[in-house]
Amino acid sequence: MKPKNLSHIRQLNKKNVLMALWENGPISRADLSRLTKLHKSTISSLMNELIDEGLVVELGEGRSKIGRKPTLLHLNKDFPLFIAIDIKVRDTFIALYDLSAARKKITKFNNSNLLTRPEKYVERLHKTLMDFLETKEYDSIKAIGVSVQGMTNHSDGKVLFAPNMGWKNVPLGTMLKKYFDNDMEILIDNDANLALLAEKWRGSVLRKDDKSAVFLSVNEGVGSGIMIEGKLYRGVTSRAGEFGHTTISLDGPLCHCGNTGCLERFASVITLIDNCFDGECREKDIIKALSVTKELYLKGDKKAHQALHNEAKYLGVGIANIINAIDPSVVIVGGYIRVVWELIENHVIEEVRRRLAIRTPESVRIVGSSFQGLENLEGAAILAVSTVIPTQG
Known part of the structure; x- marks a missing residue:
C-alpha cells in the first residue's frame, strides 16, 4: 500500500x-x-x-x-474553541463553544438598522465578537459556524437570497474572512439546515431509525432543512427546502421574494401577530408578542383564536405538501412558533390528516422542536466543530 x-x-x-x-x-x-x-x-x-x-x-x-x-x-474542553453566530432579521446571537459543542458563553446585539448595509453589519459583528472574546479564547478559535435566515451556498459562504433581510448574493464568507487569519475556517449555512443538525446530535425528538426528516423553521419567514439517509440534503444549487416560497394561493399577497401567494405570507409568525393585533402590535420583540398572543388565546380572545386557527390551517397545508414531496418519517416544527406550538399542534396535525393524498397520517410524526430557541446557534456550533469531527456525516 x-x-x-x-x-x-x-x-x-x-x-x-x-x-x-x-x-x-x-x-x-x-x-x-x-x-x-x-x-x-x-x-x-x-x-x-x-x-x-x-x-x-x-x-x-x-x-x-x-x-x-x-x-x-x-x-479537551479548553482547546480548540469554536464560534457560533446566528443572524436573525432583528438580532444576531454570538456564542463560544468547546470541541464537544457545549456552550461556554453567549451574547447578542440588535441588527435591525444594519442589514441594509452588509459591510457595516459585518464590521459591527466583528467588533462585537472581539469585545466578547478574551485574548486567550480568541487564540484558541479553530472555526466559525454561521446560521442565516435565507438561501446560502454552503460551499463558498455566499448568501444567495435572504428576502426578509434584504440580502441577495452577499459574499458573507469572504467579507468575514477579511477580519481573520487565512487559516480560520468559516462555514455558513441556512438556519433550518443547522436546526436539523442540532436536532440530530443534541435533540430529543429524532429516533435512531429516523433516516429521513424535515425541520420546518417558522420565524419571520418559513424555511426547512431536509435530512435524507442521515445526511443534510442541500440540493444541486444549495436551494433545497425552500418550502416557504412554494405557492399555495395563485392570487395571494405579494411575498418579499417577489412571488405571490407563498406559504410564508400565510404562516410566518409576523402574519400570525399581524392577524392577532390587526397589524398594530405595540410589542416589537417577537417572542414577547407571541407570548401576549398566547395569553389572549387562553383568555378566550376571539382575534387570537382566529389568528391561531389560521396559522394552524396554513401550517397544516404546508406540512402536508412537504410530506407528499419528501416522504419523511418525522417533521419537526421549530423557530419562534414554538412559543404557541402547544396551542396549535393538534389542529396542525388534524389539518395534515385531512390533506394527505396517499400516505397514512400515522406513519409520519409531526412534533415540536426539542429546543425552546437557540437551535440555529447550536447547529452553527456543530457545523464549526465539523472542521475537526465529522458531525455533518
Whole structure:
C-alpha cells in the first residue's frame, strides 16, 4: 500500500476515534477499540497523537470490576474553541463553544438598522465578537459556524437570497474572512439546515431509525432543512427546502421574494401577530408578542383564536405538501412558533390528516422542536466543530 493511502487511512481513523469520543466520552482505550473496531495498538498510537495535538485529555481512572482501572479519555474542553453566530432579521446571537459543542458563553446585539448595509453589519459583528472574546479564547478559535435566515451556498459562504433581510448574493464568507487569519475556517449555512443538525446530535425528538426528516423553521419567514439517509440534503444549487416560497394561493399577497401567494405570507409568525393585533402590535420583540398572543388565546380572545386557527390551517397545508414531496418519517416544527406550538399542534396535525393524498397520517410524526430557541446557534456550533469531527456525516 502506498504511503499516501496509509496517511489517508490514518486520518480517517483519527476522525472515527474523535467521533466516538464526541458521542461516548469519557471512555477508555479498550472501549474505544471495541466501538471503532480498531486494534488496541492503533488506538494507543492515535491517542498519543491526539493528546500531543491537544484535542484529547486523560481525565483519570474509570471503574473496573477486576484488574487495573482504565484511564478515561475525553475531548479537551479548553482547546480548540469554536464560534457560533446566528443572524436573525432583528438580532444576531454570538456564542463560544468547546470541541464537544457545549456552550461556554453567549451574547447578542440588535441588527435591525444594519442589514441594509452588509459591510457595516459585518464590521459591527466583528467588533462585537472581539469585545466578547478574551485574548486567550480568541487564540484558541479553530472555526466559525454561521446560521442565516435565507438561501446560502454552503460551499463558498455566499448568501444567495435572504428576502426578509434584504440580502441577495452577499459574499458573507469572504467579507468575514477579511477580519481573520487565512487559516480560520468559516462555514455558513441556512438556519433550518443547522436546526436539523442540532436536532440530530443534541435533540430529543429524532429516533435512531429516523433516516429521513424535515425541520420546518417558522420565524419571520418559513424555511426547512431536509435530512435524507442521515445526511443534510442541500440540493444541486444549495436551494433545497425552500418550502416557504412554494405557492399555495395563485392570487395571494405579494411575498418579499417577489412571488405571490407563498406559504410564508400565510404562516410566518409576523402574519400570525399581524392577524392577532390587526397589524398594530405595540410589542416589537417577537417572542414577547407571541407570548401576549398566547395569553389572549387562553383568555378566550376571539382575534387570537382566529389568528391561531389560521396559522394552524396554513401550517397544516404546508406540512402536508412537504410530506407528499419528501416522504419523511418525522417533521419537526421549530423557530419562534414554538412559543404557541402547544396551542396549535393538534389542529396542525388534524389539518395534515385531512390533506394527505396517499400516505397514512400515522406513519409520519409531526412534533415540536426539542429546543425552546437557540437551535440555529447550536447547529452553527456543530457545523464549526465539523472542521475537526465529522458531525455533518
